Amino acid sequence: xxxxxxxxxxxxxxxxxxxxxxxxxxxxxxxxxxxxxxxxxxxxxxxxxxxxxxxxxxxxxxxxxxxxxxxxxxxxxxxxxxxxxxxxxxxxxxxxxxxxxxxxxxxxxxxxxxxxxxxxxxxxxxxxxxxxxxxxxxxxxxxxxxxxxxxxxxxxxxxxxxxxxxxxxxxxxxxxxxxxxxxxxxxxxxxxxxxxxxxxxxxxxxxxxxxxxxxxxxxxxxxxxxxxxxxxxxxxxxxxxxxxxxxxxxxxxxxxxxxxxxxxxxxxxxxxxxxxxxxxxxxxxxxxxxxxxxxxxxxxxxxxxxxxxxxxxxxxxxxxxxxxxxxxxxxxxxxxxxxxxxxxxxxxxxxxxxxxxxxxxxxxxxxxxxxxxxxxxxxxxxxxxxxxxxxxxxxxxxxxxxxxxxxxxxxxxxxxxxxxxxxxxxxxxxxxxxxxxxxxxxxxxxxxxxxxxxxxxxxxxxxxxxxxxxxxxxxxxxxxxxxxxxxxxxxxxxxxxxx
Numbered sequence: 125x126x127x128x129x130x131x132x133x134x135x136x137x138x139x140x141x142x143x144x145x146x147x148x149x150x151x152x153x154x155x156x157x158x159x160x161x162x163x164x165x166x167x168x169x170x171x172x173x174x175x176x177x178x179x180x181x182x183x184x185x186x187x188x189x190x191x192x193x194x195x196x197x198x199x200x201x202x203x204x205x206x207x208x209x210x211x212x213x214x215x216x217x218x219x220x221x222x223x224x225x226x227x228x229x230x231x232x233x234x235x236x237x238x239x240x241x242x243x244x245x246x247x248x249x250x251x252x253x254x255x256x257x258x259x260x261x262x263x264x265x266x267x268x269x270x271x272x273x274x275x276x277x278x279x280x281x282x283x284x285x286x287x288x289x290x291x292x293x294x295x296x297x298x299x300x301x302x303x304x305x306x307x308x309x310x311x312x313x314x315x316x317x318x319x320x321x322x323x324x325x326x327x328x329x330x331x332x333x334x335x336x337x338x339x340x341x342x343x344x345x346x347x348x349x350x351x352x353x354x355x356x357x358x359x360x361x362x363x364x365x366x367x368x369x370x371x372x373x374x375x376x377x378x379x380x381x382x383x384x385x386x387x388x389x390x391x392x393x394x395x396x397x398x399x400x401x402x403x404x405x406x407x408x409x410x411x412x413x414x415x416x417x418x419x420x421x422x423x424x425x426x427x428x429x430x431x432x433x434x435x436x437x438x439x440x441x442x443x444x445x446x447x448x449x450x451x452x453x454x455x456x457x458x459x460x461x462x463x464x465x466x467x468x469x470x471x472x473x474x475x476x477x478x479x480x481x482x483x484x485x486x487x488x489x490x491x492x493x494x495x496x497x498x499x500x501x502x503x504x505x506x507x508x509x510x511x512x513x514x515x516x517x518x519x520x521x522x523x524x525x526x527x528x529x530x531x532x533x534x535x536x537x538x539x540x541x542x543x544x545x546x547x548x549x550x551x552x553x554x555x556x557x558x559x560x561x562x563x564x565x566x567x568x569x570x571x572x573x574x575x576x577x578x579x580x581x582x583x584x585x586x587x588x589x590x591x592x593x594x595x596x597x598x599x600x601x602x603x604x605x606x607x608x609x610x611x612x613x614x615x616x617x618x619x620x621x622x623x
Contacts, residue, residue: 146240146250156229156258163221164238164252174215179239180222188222203231229258229321259352260322263289266360268344277335277368285327285344285360293349294323300343338366338400369440370399373447376434384452390423397436406435424453
């Protein structure tokens with residue numbers, strides 16, 4: 125008996141088991157809570173070779189198995205027992221698969237493997253592994269808090285962004301000011317949550333607000349990890365409430381657009397200043413009475429000038445800042461027109477302007493009717509102007525007629541032909557051929573022969589003197605005579621010009 129046991133043990137030790145390749149497929153990077161199917165495939169079995177057993181493991185723990193030919197799935201008592209399903213198998217199946225549903229993070233993040241055994245004249249086996257990892261979306265809870273309940277201009281402060289779930293793998297936290305990215309001045313840290321799956325993030329931004337930052341919006345933006353498919357950006361918002369004192373006098377305006385009014389006119393003075401908390405206003409009147417509020421309603425019956433002053437202050441202002449305006453009240457201006465039967469009284473409107481930004485207005489004088497003597501002067505001036513225009517037109521027409529007559533008188537006859545003359549002054553009325561340019565004709569004056577084979581382009585007369593040609597048409601350019609003037613003693617020609 126002992127010899128038989130020893131023989132069996134030797135057979136087990138030395139009996140060879142062939143290994144064969146197993147291919148794998150299936151999605152291994154999936155969202156937590158979803159499902160996936162893992163598949164192992166191998167080459168078709170040879171004749172006489174059968175599938176003996178299939179095991180599926182999570183890590184080293186078998187979670188599902190089946191023994192052939194009587195296919196009976198067996199699921200081990202594990203946390204995933206009710207969420208795993210083994211696919212159908214036969215003795216000749218070329219593949220096996222399991223479906224995992226409701227994947228939990230982090231418990232279902234593990235290495236899964238299939239072990240395949242076949243039997244024939246010689247046993248064979250194959251194995252394939254899967255690294256299953258899970259990702260998770262970010263939560264919507266992104267909040268921003270301030271280090272101080274009262275942000276004051278010029279004081280250092282900080283904003284803290286808290287994102288309770290920035291996903292798995294963790295996302296990235298960024299800051300924006302009025303939708304513009306901030307690249308410096310903040311820190312951030314990430315840590316895993318108590319579920320051991322998702323992460324949280326905290327980022328702190330240092331700020332030093334000014335009065336111009338009052339009302340500025342800051343955003344804490346969380347972008348998902350690039351490996352997470354289908355997630356979207358999350359953000360939190362915070363609007364700064366920066367408190368600052370009233371730093372300059374208020375601006376005062378009038379409901380009428382001017383600080384000059386007529387007797388009995390009802391109008392409103394408005395006072396406005398910049399500060400946070402909102403400023404309080406006090407008006408002082410010429411009779412030293414005080415009125416609170418940004419508006420002061422007035423109806424003045426007495427003429428003259430009156431000073432009204434608005435003081436603006438808030439809880440951060442040490443001394444109220446004033447702005448005074450002078451209100452000018454004018455007597456109602458009337459114009460009376462009398463006829464044989466009725467009298468009409470017409471009020472005159474007062475025009476004025478307001479200088480913006482200073483709180484004071486500039487008043488223009490009221491319009492009034494012209495007296496009769498002024499109207500008479502205007503009529504006389506208009507008549508004189510018209511008379512002067514008529515005289516100027518007559519003179520211009522006469523000059524034009526004289527000019528046209530002169531042009532007709534000075535026009536040469538139709539058969540006139542200009543000729544070139546070379547001789548003593550004055551020229552005779554009729555030129556003979558000896559007095560003209562010989563051999564060249566009157567249109568081609570002689571040229572000096574070349575000097576050293578260099579052509580001299582200057583015009584010369586028969587005495588080889590350089591001269592200048594004067595071409596005149598038959599239209600006079602001026603009533604002044606034309607005379608020849610010698611420019612200097614070293615040049616043997618004269619320039620002709622009008623004098």
